[in-house]
Amino acid sequence: MNETEPPKDPVRYIDSNVYLPYHYVAGDYRAKYLRALKDKKILGSKCSKTGKVFVMPIVNSPESFAPCDEFVEVADRGIVTTFCIVNIPVIGRSLEIPYVAASVALDGADISIFALIQEIKAEDARMGMRVEAVWKPDGERQGDHEDILHFRPTGEPDAPMESFIHRL
Amino acid sequence: MSTLRNVAFVGFAQLPVVARDEHRMATEMLYPVVVDALRQVGASRDDIDYQVSASTDYMDGRPFGFVAALDVMGSWPARQDLHLEMDGSFAAYYAWVKIQTGEVDTAIVCTHGKTSEGEPERVFNLQLEPYYHAPIGIGPTASAALQASAYMARTGTTDADLAARAARNRAAGVGNSDNQVRDAASAQQLQGSPWAIEPLRSGYVPPIGETATCLVMAAEGKAEKLCDRPVWIQGVDHRAELQTLGSRDLTRSAGTALAAKKALAMANVGSARDVDLVELLSVTPVEELILLDALGLDAAASTPVVNPSGGPLCAHPIMSTGSIRLGEAFRQLSGRAGDRGVAGAKRAIAHGAQGHCLQQNIVWVLGTEKRWA
Amino acid sequence: MFQDVVMEFPYKHSTGTTIGRFLAGLKEQKRIWGQRVPKQGVVVPPLGYSEIDGSEGGEWVAVENTGTVTACARVHTPIDHLHPSPTPFAFVLVKLDGADTALAHVVTDGLDRLRVGSRVVADWRSDEERVGSIRDIACFRLVD
Numbered sequence: 001m002n003e004t005e006p007p008k009d010p011v012r013y014i015d016s017n018v019y020l021p022y023h024y025v026a027g028d029y030r031a032k033y034l035r036a037l038k039d040k041k042i043l044g045s046k047c048s049k050t051g052k053v054f055v056m057p058i059v060n061s062p063e064s065f066a067p068c069d070e071f072v073e074v075a076d077r078g079i080v081t082t083f084c085i086v087n088i089p090v091i092g093r094s095l096e097i098p099y100v101a102a103s104v105a106l107d108g109a110d111i112s113i114f115a116l117i118q119e120i121k122a123e124d125a126r127m128g129m130r131v132e133a134v135w136k137p138d139g140e141r142q143g144d145h146e147d148i149l150h151f152r153p154t155g156e157p158d159a160p161m162e163s164f165i166h167r168l
Numbered sequence: 169m170s171t172l173r174n175v176a177f178v179g180f181a182q183l184p185v186v187a188r189d190e191h192r193m194a195t196e197m198l199y200p201v202v203v204d205a206l207r208q209v210g211a212s213r214d215d216i217d218y219q220v221s222a223s224t225d226y227m228d229g230r231p232f233g234f235v236a237a238l239d240v241m242g243s244w245p246a247r248q249d250l251h252l253e254m255d256g257s258f259a260a261y262y263a264w265v266k267i268q269t270g271e272v273d274t275a276i277v278c279t280h281g282k283t284s285e286g287e288p289e290r291v292f293n294l295q296l297e298p299y300y301h302a303p304i305g306i307g308p309t310a311s312a313a314l315q316a317s318a319y320m321a322r323t324g325t326t327d328a329d330l331a332a333r334a335a336r337n338r339a340a341g342v343g344n345s346d347n348q349v350r351d352a353a354s355a356q357q358l359q360g361s362p363w364a365i366e367p368l369r370s371g372y373v374p375p376i377g378e379t380a381t382c383l384v385m386a387a388e389g390k391a392e393k394l395c396d397r398p399v400w401i402q403g404v405d406h407r408a409e410l411q412t413l414g415s416r417d418l419t420r421s422a423g424t425a426l427a428a429k430k431a432l433a434m435a436n437v438g439s440a441r442d443v444d445l446v447e448l449l450s451v452t453p454v455e456e457l458i459l460l461d462a463l464g465l466d467a468a469a470s471t472p473v474v475n476p477s478g479g480p481l482c483a484h485p486i487m488s489t490g491s492i493r494l495g496e497a498f499r500q501l502s503g504r505a506g507d508r509g510v511a512g513a514k515r516a517i518a519h520g521a522q523g524h525c526l527q528q529n530i531v532w533v534l535g536t537e538k539r540w541a
Numbered sequence: 542m543f544q545d546v547v548m549e550f551p552y553k554h555s556t557g558t559t560i561g562r563f564l565a566g567l568k569e570q571k572r573i574w575g576q577r578v579p580k581q582g583v584v585v586p587p588l589g590y591s592e593i594d595g596s597e598g599g600e601w602v603a604v605e606n607t608g609t610v611t612a613c614a615r616v617h618t619p620i621d622h623l624h625p626s627p628t629p630f631a632f633v634l635v636k637l638d639g640a641d642t643a644l645a646h647v648v649t650d651g652l653d654r655l656r657v658g659s660r661v662v663a664d665w666r667s668d669e670e671r672v673g674s675i676r677d678i679a680c681f682r683l684v685d
Contacts, residue, residue: 003572005601006565006566006570007562007565007566007569007570008562009562010556010558010564011562011565011672011673012556013554013555013556014299014553014554014556014674015552016298016302016551017550017552018551019290019548019549020287020290020548022285022286022546022547023285023543023544024229024544025188025190025191025192025285025542025543026544027193030542059192059199059240060240062240062243065213065242065244067199229548289623298554299560299564299586299675300644300645300675301645303674303675303676304676305625306632307623310632313632314614316614317612317613317657320657321656363615363617365616365632366616366617367614368614413643414642415584
């Protein structure tokens with residue numbers, strides 16, 4: 001052979017495909033929360049030391065370290081504590097852009113959940129706005145996170161800042 | 169050799185290792201273990217200065233998934249915290265180093281991870297370099313099998329020898345209620361098991377299993393208050409080898425040999441033969457033989473006792489397996505090993521490893537006596 | 542309650558000059574190149590640096606297509622989407638003639654005759670099939 005070296009021009013890339021299947025166990029706490037959605041119930045768990053209610057339910061309070069073994073139902077309505085207006089499409093979902101992604105403090109919960117706000121013009125979103133869950137119709141709910149389609153404004157007067165500032 | 173702080177293991181908690189926990193997520197498994205470890209030492213979370221967590225996001229399938237462990241480790245008020253994408257036996261080293269600085273006196277070292285959620289043969293293929301090795305599809309069982317074939321060719325070790333080694337571990341593991349595999353198996357039975365990846369039979373490699381663990385460590389002055397019989401760290405060292413499989417001598421663990429030499433020197437112990445028991449993170453009988461060789465131990469000798477816990481063959485909850493070696497050494501030396509206690513044990517070696525074919529190894533020398541006056 | 546999810550990510554790993562030229566050697570020349578590296582000898586396949594002390598790789602050295610198996614692991618039940626063959630095969634480490642390190646690859650035929658010490662030769666993919674990948678060598682096969 002004549003070559004004293006490999007070709008001067010390198011192959012620039014190699015293609016590889018990472019393929020990783022996972023089997024996730026929900027765990028009893030999450031399973032209970034998800035199943036309750038079928039009955040239009042939103043569950044949280046209560047800190048045995050401070051009484052704070054965490055949604056979704058968790059096994060212990062990250063703040064007090066105490067167990068949260070009591071399940072409580074919280075309302076399916078609450079307050080937008082903070083929000084943002086998103087202009088980037090979500091892969092795999094046909095959401096109209098821009099959309100409002102919000103942090104919602106449900107009545108009875110001490111921390112907020114993330115929620116999609118619809119049936120609203122993006123520029124009308126505001127902190128303190130009262131919202132309610134819009135559920136999938138009876139018979140269609142599966143007991144999974146898609147049972148709540150989105151949240152929408154209720155039209156009630158806004159909540160005062162003092163009532164939600166600690167639940168951001 | 170400079171004088172270091174005497175640091176001890178003062179507590180160890182784990183869940184029994186199971187094939188799959190159907191009721192809890194990985195971090196939910198860790199919570200009761202942290203609570204139990206603190207209860208064992210009679211401490212509140214606020215009494216612990218430092219926390220280290222060990223897990224791997226790749227196995228969890230969640231980028232930054234390790235952050236979820238913070239919630240169950242008692243991370244408020246804001247704590248000094250460290251996470252390693254490594255087995256717990258290495259995480260304990262970082263806790264030891266932090267305590268050496270004098271900035272902290274006590275630490276918890278936690279591990280979590282549900283091996284059953286991902287597929288280790290695929291996940292740990294990604295530890296290999298992506299141009300020449302990963303595309304071939306080599307996983308950890310395959311690389312262990314390559315190592316086994318090379319070792320057997322060099323030393324003349326036979327399939328029957330591997331079966332005998334595995335049967336020894338299985339016999340030792342019977343009485344250990346924390347093991348996933350608790351039934352004895354004869355060498356003949358194990359030698360009759362089908363191939364996992366030849367020359368490793370399924371009887372020579374652990375099943376998929378998971379748990380959570382928590383070690384409690386404390387410096388002299390605090391350790392004695394937390395434990396009636398603290399297990400003192402007399403020496404420790406860890407060494408990494410090359411990544412490329414074909415550039416290494418897979419039939420020997422140069423890293424373990426060097427780490428052991430350094431750790432034993434730090435401990436002022438002449439050789440590994442001077443300890444009473446050795447707990448190895450040996451996932452296969454071949455790894456066990458290679459490690460014993462690296463430690464300068466005769467595989468046929470009855471002392472030191474090797475893997476009195478049953479070893480990783482009986483329970484291999486990835487990321488926790490090394491912590492369990494330390495935990496077993498703690499139990500043995502502090503008189504908490506019950507019927508499987510090695511009588512009169514005063515010194516132990518606990519080994520941890522990471523990567524394909526024992527690429528990275530850590531050797532701990534532990535004892536009932538403080539090392540430095 | 543559980544969820545089965547498959548995470549699949551395509552990657553384009555950029556190669557750099559050493560790995561890139563080695564792969565070009567496979568693709569365009571059907572040649573396996575090694576690199577002389579301090580303290581390691583002729584490294585195949587090359588990285589461009591010494592894994593021992595980080596020093597730069599030196600001259601290119603062509604190695605033979607033939608070599609000796611230094612380790613072999615027979616896979617009786619291949620795993621799909623991971624293993625390179627759907628039927629039983631063996632992973633091998635092969636020290637090619639002229640190299641000081643072993644290359645990781647596969648043998649697909651003659652598995653019952655395959656041993657540590659076996660002599661093997663590279664089986665190349667056709668000109669159209671080679672893309673600049675370690676798998677431009679389809680497999681190694683036993684030299685009888």
